[in-house]
Amino acid sequence: MELMEFITVMLLTLGLFLLLAGIFTAYFGSGKSRIIGVVLLIVGLLVGIIWVYMDYSGVISVPLTDVIWTAFVNILAALIGALIAIGLFLLAIMKS
Numbered sequence: 001m002e003l004m005e006f007i008t009v010m011l012l013t014l015g016l017f018l019l020l021a022g023i024f025t026a027y028f029g030s031g032k033s034r035i036i037g038v039v040l041l042i043v044g045l046l047v048g049i050i051w052v053y054m055d056y057s058g059v060i061s062v063p064l065t066d067v068i069w070t071a072f073v074n075i076l077a078a079l080i081g082a083l084i085a086i087g088l089f090l091l092a093i094m095k096s
Contacts, residue, residue: 004060009071011051018044 022041054060
């Protein structure tokens with residue numbers, strides 16, 4: 001079950017960030033950069049479509065809302081922990 005949750009989070013995150021990077025690059029880029037942005041956008045859509053196909057065909061069957069919520073909480077906790085560690089590091093460096 002954990003492997004399917006890992007694959008779900010990985011594919012959905014990959015697809016989302018490819019979409020966002022594609023939109024950003026296609027909008028702000030010029031020339032070849034716009035083409036690369038459109039390719040990233042299409043690949044992001046394809047990753048999402050592949051995940052939907054795998055979900056509906058039964059290859060991956062996970063409770064999506066639970067998996068997304070757990071991933072969000074874990075990422076938020078890691079981010080807060082990293083920020084605290086960086087803050088303590090900077091405090092220690094600046095005091096010495």
